[in-house]
Amino acid sequence: MLGRTASSLFWMSRYHERAQNVTRLLEVGFRGAIISHSGQEDGTHWTFALSCSGCEKDFAQKYDELNLRNVAAFMIFSKDNSDSVRHCLELARNNARAVRTSITAELWEAINTTWIEFNEVNPQTITQDTLPDFLAWVNQRSHLFRGALLNTILRDDGYFFSQMGNFVERADNTARILNTQYWTLLPDSDIVEDGSAERYQWSAILRALSGRRSYRFAYPNARLKAFNIAEFLILRTEMPRSLAHCYDWIADTAEDLAQFYGSREPSLDLASEISRELSEKQMREIYQQGLHEFLTEFVGKNNQFAKQLSEDYNFA
Secondary structure, X not given: OOHHHHHHHHHHHHHHXXXXXXXXXXXXXXXXXXXXXXXXXHHHHHHHHHHXXXXXXXXXXXXXXOOHHHHHXXXXXXXXXXXXXXXXXXXXXXXXXXXXXXXOHHHHHHHHHHHHHHHOOOHHHOOXXXXXXXXXXXXXXXXXXXXXXXXXXOOOHHHHHHHHHHHHHHHHHHHHHHHHOHHHHOHHHHOOOOOOHHHHHHHHHHHHOOOHHHHHHHOOOOOOXXXXXXXXXXXXXXXXXXXXXXXXXXXXXXXXXXXXXXXXOHHHHHHHHHHHHHHHOOHHHHHHHOHHHHHHXXXXXXXXXXXXXXXXXXXX
């Protein structure tokens, strides 16, 4: 496979995953903005969405007021925001179009139709009443993309690069959200009262990573606790958005890619190393190292893996 084809498949999946990640952050912000929590102002909840997506400073430079209309315009429709839903869907579609003959008709249809229908939406129609349905639509289209990828693509190198793109982006998103809110996940945060700001932040983190309900299944007899939430989203492999789960997939895909090509590149060994480190870690070790330090280091390793992969396979 040509390097530029591998690159397009990798980034096609990354951008579609990113669009869904941004959508979930907006859902959490919207939910918080319409429900009062300990007297916090609505802007607090939109700040959560902006800070976790890494675009708080860019938003502040463009808008003076923190409200639903401005946040939606910036995080969904802005052409100036490189992480807006619009920008991600457009780049996912452009990458898919570049490798149109390397993907199935079902996958192309899922991507192309999403982009066409998204472009038909007038940003002025997105209000407090219509935002939830619109965000749900983006989420559904992301699931359709993922389903088409898993159910129709041949298990060859194209599939492997697509999978790596998806889980590199997912791991990055999880780590950045946790790192942005790491102070609420320190062990001493477990001594809190119901209705506290910390407890709201815990729920917001879990919702942003689609883990609110699955947390209850993983810890059936436990209340929300900082230690459990951190462990759940970092080390529990059964949680689909945990760091350990993402690198389980990446490491397995690396093995498949090595067998497919009959050679082993440095990036594949790096994926196995990161996966092994996560499997051997205990949450108490991570706290001893420092949660913020651990997450910052992980983001760097994840970026290093993506960069090494692009060098090993000549991404254009």
